[in-house]
Amino acid sequence: xxxxxxSANPNRLTPQALATLLSNRRKKRVEATxxxxxxxxxxxxxxxxTISVVAYAAWLLQEKHRGD
Numbered sequence: 001x002x003x004x005x006x007s008a009n010p011n012r013l014t015p016q017a018l019a020t021l022l023s024n025r026r027k028k029r030v031e032a033t034x035x036x037x038x039x040x041x042x043x044x045x046x047x048x049x050t051i052s053v054v055a056y057a058a059w060l061l062q063e064k065h066r067g068d
Contacts, residue, residue, distance in 0.1 A: 008021070010053040011050075011053070011054070012046060012048070012050040012051075012052070013050055013051050013052075013053065014049075014050060014051075015032045015036050015051065018030075018051050018053065018056065019031055019032040019034070035051070035056075038059075038060075039051070043056055043060075044056070
């Protein structure tokens with residue numbers, strides 16, 4: 001039986017895993033420290049400290065339009 005790579009749950013990512021995912025999808029590197037700073041600024045997290053990609057993206061959009 002072949003070992004398949006474990007897929008990440010997009011609703012439960014660590015800041016490092018989210019940074020890696022976003023970096024792989026963009027041409028610009030995203031640092032985990034940036035995501036951690038966003039968490040300190042109020043980005044939503046799960047009770048265990050992990051992050052949902054969808055919730056994080058929604059928070060980023062909300063922050064982008066804050067004050068418009």
